[in-house]
Structure formats: structure tokens, C-alpha cells
Amino acid sequence: MTPAAKASAPHASASAPHASEASDPGVVASGGNPSGAHPEVDAALAALGEGARIWSHLTLGQRGRLLERLHATVSAVAEEWADAASDLKGVPAGHPLRGEEWLGGPYAVLVSLRAYEQTLKTLQKGGNPLDGLRVDEAPTGGIRAHVFPAKPMDSLLLSGFSGEIWMAPGLTLDEVRATAGLGQRHPTAPGGVGLVLGAGNVTSIPVLDVLYELLANNRVALLKLNPTMDPLIPVFERALAPLIEPGLVRIVSGGPDVGEYLTAHPGIDHVHITGSATTFDAIVWGTGEEAERRRAEDSPQLTTPITSELGGVSPIIVVPGVWTDADLRFQAEHVVTMRLQNSGHNCVAAQVVLLSSEWPQREAFLGSLREAYAAAPARPVWYPRADEKLQAAASAYPDAEWFSDRTRALVHLDGGADASALEGTEYFSPVLGVIELPGLGQEFVDAAVAHANDKLTGSLGANVLIDPATQKALGDGFERAIADLRYGGIAINTWTAFNYLTPVLTWGGFPGGTLHDVGSGIGVVHNALLLAGVERSVARGPFRPFPRSLPTMIRTRSVSKGGLLPKPPWFVTSRTGSEVSEGFARYRMDGSLVRLAGTLAKAFRA
Structure with a gap:
């Protein structure tokens, strides 16, 4: 029995009542x-x-x-x-x-x-x-609010990270301010x-x-x-x-x-x-022939309004540049984290790496990626039915490389290989794909954005890795490409889990989901500023960790432009991930600066 099968077995009776619930006024066992x-x-x-x-x-x-x-x-x-x-x-x-x-x-x-x-x-x-926040024009032409960091401590704990909310094009600043607060107005x-x-x-x-x-x-x-x-x-x-x-x-x-x-x-x-979209459709339309009839008649069985967050197949666009060996290793671990955190059982998990077939460092990056994927800590594949997803991947891609006792797969597709299963199935388990596209520079970025928009299922989150020199060379072309990327959460040199964890950002699919074609969902959550008319949230992080981020901080004369963490605690390869993550949480509990100093010291041993 695979670890996934072992994990899912106990859930067959998970709906049974808990003895402790019957007497508690807040919990109903049904x-x-x-x-x-x-x-x-x-x-x-x-x-x-x-x-x-x-x-x-x-x-x-x-x-x-x-x-x-x-x-x-x-x-x-x-x-x-x-x-x-x-x-x-x-x-x-x-x-x-x-x-x-x-x-x-x-x-x-x-x-x-x-x-x-x-x-x-x-x-x-x-x-x-929105008071006190910098507001300007997004590359889409709409309003953009720079919402993170909001406080000095944000800049210390997450130096080099920033977050923006892009409003739907056509909304004026006055209109955005007039509705800010939603129900609390x-x-x-x-x-x-x-x-x-x-x-x-x-x-x-x-x-x-x-x-x-x-x-x-x-x-x-x-x-x-x-x-x-x-x-x-x-x-x-x-x-x-x-x-x-x-x-x-x-x-x-x-x-x-x-x-x-x-x-x-x-x-x-x-x-x-x-x-999942499957569960959403079952709620809205029913199943089987009944669902087909209801769809044809545009007569959903659910008459109550519904919003949703449903996941999808998230890309990692690796923009070719000139990377050091340390860059290759670090960003390979970054990609592996995006896939293997929580054993890949995340709607935010990245599934498809879009890589330039013409990048001179293509082979070096792939080597670093294989090494990091194989070396990441072993862990149970615990979510119910995840073993079935792994078996489906093995069936679709018999040439996939398997690691960690066949609990994680790496699917590398080039040329004319059929990528439809990888692009259309949210595996929700440790399956990572690599798809190669032609081009360098702006040509590759535009091709990767079009591929992510048109080929991959869903629109919840997209990740982009790009070194500072390449981003500077691309200039406005890069920002235009980000504007063309139709995802509700975008993370540049970080992972969209940062969007999820940052409460002033929004979380949800790109606008446009409907009952008939829900995509990654309808509406947003989190959104602690309570803004209406949001199109997307964009997070940005440092390409290089400390101390390799020092040249950026010196050149820009700003500590906030470079990462102060040697390795973010959410990396699956962080040796002190548990201690630092707990320390960050305890700081949010009691505000103890003494405790925080000790946590930051542990972060430097990651």
C-alpha cells in the first residue's frame, strides 16, 4: 500500500459523529x-x-x-x-x-x-x-494600490517582499474608495x-x-x-x-x-x-444525465447565490537569464517548495514549469531541479485519493521520473509530446511537469504567458522567476506581460502562497467565472481592506536571498529591496523551518521583540 493509500483509508468513516460534539453548543455531529x-x-x-x-x-x-x-x-x-x-x-x-x-x-x-x-x-x-496607501496606475490602465508592506515590522520580517492589488480596469479611484469597507460600511x-x-x-x-x-x-x-x-x-x-x-x-x-x-x-x-470544480458543478447542477439536462435548460438545482475558490493548474514561468550556480540551486529549491509543500495537496501548488528550450542554462537548471526534487524531505502523501492521482499521472506519462519511493513524479515534456493531461488535470499531489517553449527574452515571456492563459486549467495563481538584470532589460515589456497574465494571484520571485498568507491581498480566481464555466471560482476572500472590484493581487519578492541580496540593497540604497532572510521558512529545505515559523506565529501572538530576535537568529541558520 502506498503512503497515499494509507493516509486515505481512515477517512472512509470520517463522517461518523464525534462523541465530544453532541454536548457542545458550537458543533453539530450529523x-x-x-x-x-x-x-x-x-x-x-x-x-x-x-x-x-x-x-x-x-x-x-x-x-x-x-x-x-x-x-x-x-x-x-x-x-x-x-x-x-x-x-x-x-x-x-x-x-x-x-x-x-x-x-x-x-x-x-x-x-x-x-x-x-x-x-x-x-x-x-x-x-x-485606502488612506495612507500609495495608489497609481497599473499596467492594465486600472487603479493599483500598494498594500504591502503596510508597517515597518512587515519590512523587517519580510524584507524585499511587496504586494499590490490591481482593480478592474474602468474603475476610478473615487469609485474604489466609495465602496471600500464592503459590509462594514x-x-x-x-x-x-x-x-x-x-x-x-x-x-x-x-x-x-x-x-x-x-x-x-x-x-x-x-x-x-x-x-x-x-x-x-x-x-x-x-x-x-x-x-x-x-x-x-x-x-x-x-x-x-x-x-x-x-x-x-x-x-x-x-x-x-x-x-474542486467537480464538487462545485455537482452542487450547482447535480450529476449525470440530470446535470446535463439542467445545463441545457440553464436551470441549476442550486438557487442560492454561491461563491467559490477552486484551484487549478498553476504555472511557474522561468524567464531565461544569466544565473549563477547559487541562483540555479536556490530557485530549483523554490520550485520544489511550490510543488511539495503540504505534499502538493494545495490549490496554490505550482504544477507546470514553463522553460525556454533555447536558454543556454536550461540543462543546468534541469539538473538542479532534479537534484532538489530528489533530495527534498520524504513525507506522507496523505490526502484522500492522492494515490489515485499519482497512478493517473503514471498512466498518462509512463516515462516520468519517480522519486522518494515513487511518491513524487517529475514529467519532462519537450518537442511534440502530449501535455494535455498535465495541463488539464489538477493532480493535487506531488506531480511536477516541465514544458519547454521556444524563444528568449520578451519573445519567451510572451509565449509563456499565452501558454499559461490558453493551455492550463484554471486561473488561481501564477508564479514568475526572473533575475533583476533580465527584468530591467525587459522593462515595460515585462510589466505588460504581467498585465496579460490572466490569474487572480501572481507572484514574481516568490510563490503565490505569499499572496494567500498576506491578508491585505485578495485570494481567488481571475474574474470571469460563471455557473456554467466556473474555472478557478467566483469572487475573492481574505481581502482585509474589504475592497470591491478587485481584478488580481500581485506579490513581488527578492530573486536572491541574504547575503547574495546585498548588492541589490547597496545599489538601490534600500534594505527593503533585498531579502534579509537566507532562506524563507516556508521552503521545504529550510533546516529551521519549524522553529522560525513557530517563532513568527508567536510574535504575532504576543509581540515579544526579545522572542523575535531569537527567531531571526534561527532564520540565519536555515
């Missing part, structure tokens, strides 16, 4: 009711109806204080949260990879709470979330009850989606957990206690029958799902 009725869920919805009334009576100040309480309860369970998530995914105690669960769990929620608090304080004072207007169908892979996703329902839309939330997250229920109960107590949130466990019951329930005013 597994497999044979009659099709779920009285416990109905009771939870009734409580949320009262909670919606309470929420509409809270002032912005009261809501801000509620977020402060949430910050305290999340902090109190943060260590248990990270440990439970690591254990769930089979990462042993003391392993550097446990840091992933600090960053992807409590850290992501803590920084989001602080960002939302700041937005509420600004609105309470009569200000606008009119806090007394009730938004009803939202159903959040939580993801099963990253533990912060369900909590962050609940927060967005409350703050962007004034909707109280019924959180239906994916069964893989059931071991985290006790943690979520305590973390969300300030929202559960007044009836603003309820947590429901159970299998697909519960989800089906809820999506058809008249007490639900809105549905948000993080998952």
Missing part, C-alpha cells in the same frame, strides 16, 4: 442520518438566525473588540492547532516541516485578525481603508446566514472563509467541515468560541449527505465553497 433529516443542523441554523440579529446590532467598535477576543482564543490554542495538523498529515514531532502547519494554520488567522481590526478602526474613525444591514463548505487540506482556510463571510458580507456562518478536518474540531471550537457563544458561527461535521442537505436548505442565504 453523520449519516438514514432518514435524510438533520434536526441538529436545523437547530444550528435557528441559532444562527438569532445570531444574525445580534451581529447587525454590534457597532464597529464592538466588532473590533470581538476580533481582539478571537486573537486571544486563537493564540491560546495555536500550539495545539499546529501539532494536531502536523499529526494529521503524518509529519513527526521535531521535523522542520511542522512549520508549515504554524504558517498555514494559526499564523494566517492571527495576521488576518489584526488586519481586519485595523480596517474596522479606520472605518470607525470615519476614514477609508453598513454594519446594521443584515446579510443573513452563509454556508461555508470548508477545505480539507489547509487548516486556516475554513476559519478565514468564516471571517470573510462576517466582515465582507455581514453574514453569520454555518461552517461545514471537510471530514479530513474532524481531528481539528476541538481546536476550532475553542478558537472560535467568541463567535460561537453569541450564535454568530456554528460548526457542522458530517459527510456529503450533510452538505447536500445544507445546500438545499431554505435557511441558507449564500454558499461559499473551497474545493
Whole structure:
């Protein structure tokens, strides 16, 4: 049995009720009711109806204080949260990879709470979330807000990183400012009850989606957990206690029958799902012949409004330049991290490297990539049915290279090889592809952007690696190419996981998803500035880590232009990833500068 099969076996009975849930007012255990009725869920919805009334009576100040309480309860369970998530995914105690669960769990929620608090304080004072931010024109011709770094500590902890929100072309600055704040501009207007169908892979996703329902839309939330997250229920109960107590949130466990019951329930005013396009289509249209008939008649079975975040096949565009051996090694590890973090069970995971067939350093980069892919720490492929995805890749590409006891595949395609499976299947497991395209310089960049737009499924996130000299030589042509890249999240010399973890950026597919052709989803989440009309978020990072970033900082006379970290803690090759990620999270918990100094010292031993 493969590690993936071992990981998925226990989930066959994951929808069974938990004994501890029945007595807790915030959690409803609803597994497999044979009659099709779920009285416990109905009771939870009734409580949320009262909670919606309470929420509409809270002032912005009261809501801000509620977020402060949430910050305290999340902090109190943060260590248990990270440990439970690591254990769930089979990462042993003391392993550097446990840091992933600090960053992807409590850290992501803590920084989001602080960002939302700041937005509420600004609105309470009569200000606008865009106040104090540099706003200019994006290469698309629309409004661009430079939202990160927002504070000096951002520049210290994540030196060399920046983030921008590009608004939809045609919106004026006055129009953007007039709607900034979304639901919190009119806090007394009730938004009803939202159903959040939580993801099963990253533990912060369900909590962050609940927060967005409350703050962007004034909707109280019924959180239906994916069964893989059931071991985290006790943690979520305590973390969300300030929202559960007044009836603003309820947590429901159970299998697909519960989800089906809820999506058809008249007490639900809105549905948000993080998952796959297949699940989205089943909710909206049904399955089999019924779905085909409904599509043809344009008569969806779901009559409730729905938003979604659904993943896709994410590219890594490697722009040819003149790289040192150290650059080749570092960026190879960067690519491997984008694929292997969380065993590849990420909607944000990069899947296809777009590489120039004419790059003189092509072979050297491929050698570094193979070496890094093989040397990355072994880990369980834990997500249910991931073994089937690996077997599908093996069937589609029998010449693929396999590593780590056949738990990760590298598919290198050149010439006229059939790339349709690699480009059209989100493997959601350790499958990394390399597709070669002709050209150098601007010709290659334009070809890679067109390929990513036209050939790869989805539009959630795209990554671009380019050295400073090449980017300077391309000039406006490079920025024009980024404008042409139709993805909701773009990361230049970083990974789109940075977009996910940065709360003032938005997370979601490129605009244009519909019920008939949903792509990577409809709408955005996170978005702590609560901006309407967002087209995309763009993150930028340093091409070289410290100390090789020093020449850039000296040349630009700015520490913020170069990375101060020798290796980001989210790299799967970081020796101190667990310690540094935990340290960053604990700093967000208590603000201790003494503790932070020790964490930064450990970062230099990565």
C-alpha cells in the first residue's frame, strides 16, 4: 500500500459523529442520518438566525473588540492547532516541516485578525481603508494600490517582499474608495446566514472563509467541515468560541449527505465553497444525465447565490537569464517548495514549469531541479485519493521520473509530446511537469504567458522567476506581460502562497467565472481592506536571498529591496523551518521583540 493509500483509508468513516460534539453548543455531529433529516443542523441554523440579529446590532467598535477576543482564543490554542495538523498529515514531532502547519494554520488567522481590526478602526474613525496607501496606475490602465508592506515590522520580517492589488480596469479611484469597507460600511444591514463548505487540506482556510463571510458580507456562518478536518474540531471550537457563544458561527461535521442537505436548505442565504470544480458543478447542477439536462435548460438545482475558490493548474514561468550556480540551486529549491509543500495537496501548488528550450542554462537548471526534487524531505502523501492521482499521472506519462519511493513524479515534456493531461488535470499531489517553449527574452515571456492563459486549467495563481538584470532589460515589456497574465494571484520571485498568507491581498480566481464555466471560482476572500472590484493581487519578492541580496540593497540604497532572510521558512529545505515559523506565529501572538530576535537568529541558520 502506498503512503497515499494509507493516509486515505481512515477517512472512509470520517463522517461518523464525534462523541465530544453532541454536548457542545458550537458543533453539530450529523453523520449519516438514514432518514435524510438533520434536526441538529436545523437547530444550528435557528441559532444562527438569532445570531444574525445580534451581529447587525454590534457597532464597529464592538466588532473590533470581538476580533481582539478571537486573537486571544486563537493564540491560546495555536500550539495545539499546529501539532494536531502536523499529526494529521503524518509529519513527526521535531521535523522542520511542522512549520508549515504554524504558517498555514494559526499564523494566517492571527495576521488576518489584526488586519481586519485595523480596517474596522479606520472605518470607525470615519476614514477609508485606502488612506495612507500609495495608489497609481497599473499596467492594465486600472487603479493599483500598494498594500504591502503596510508597517515597518512587515519590512523587517519580510524584507524585499511587496504586494499590490490591481482593480478592474474602468474603475476610478473615487469609485474604489466609495465602496471600500464592503459590509462594514453598513454594519446594521443584515446579510443573513452563509454556508461555508470548508477545505480539507489547509487548516486556516475554513476559519478565514468564516471571517470573510462576517466582515465582507455581514453574514453569520454555518461552517461545514471537510471530514479530513474532524481531528481539528476541538481546536476550532475553542478558537472560535467568541463567535460561537453569541450564535454568530456554528460548526457542522458530517459527510456529503450533510452538505447536500445544507445546500438545499431554505435557511441558507449564500454558499461559499473551497474545493474542486467537480464538487462545485455537482452542487450547482447535480450529476449525470440530470446535470446535463439542467445545463441545457440553464436551470441549476442550486438557487442560492454561491461563491467559490477552486484551484487549478498553476504555472511557474522561468524567464531565461544569466544565473549563477547559487541562483540555479536556490530557485530549483523554490520550485520544489511550490510543488511539495503540504505534499502538493494545495490549490496554490505550482504544477507546470514553463522553460525556454533555447536558454543556454536550461540543462543546468534541469539538473538542479532534479537534484532538489530528489533530495527534498520524504513525507506522507496523505490526502484522500492522492494515490489515485499519482497512478493517473503514471498512466498518462509512463516515462516520468519517480522519486522518494515513487511518491513524487517529475514529467519532462519537450518537442511534440502530449501535455494535455498535465495541463488539464489538477493532480493535487506531488506531480511536477516541465514544458519547454521556444524563444528568449520578451519573445519567451510572451509565449509563456499565452501558454499559461490558453493551455492550463484554471486561473488561481501564477508564479514568475526572473533575475533583476533580465527584468530591467525587459522593462515595460515585462510589466505588460504581467498585465496579460490572466490569474487572480501572481507572484514574481516568490510563490503565490505569499499572496494567500498576506491578508491585505485578495485570494481567488481571475474574474470571469460563471455557473456554467466556473474555472478557478467566483469572487475573492481574505481581502482585509474589504475592497470591491478587485481584478488580481500581485506579490513581488527578492530573486536572491541574504547575503547574495546585498548588492541589490547597496545599489538601490534600500534594505527593503533585498531579502534579509537566507532562506524563507516556508521552503521545504529550510533546516529551521519549524522553529522560525513557530517563532513568527508567536510574535504575532504576543509581540515579544526579545522572542523575535531569537527567531531571526534561527532564520540565519536555515
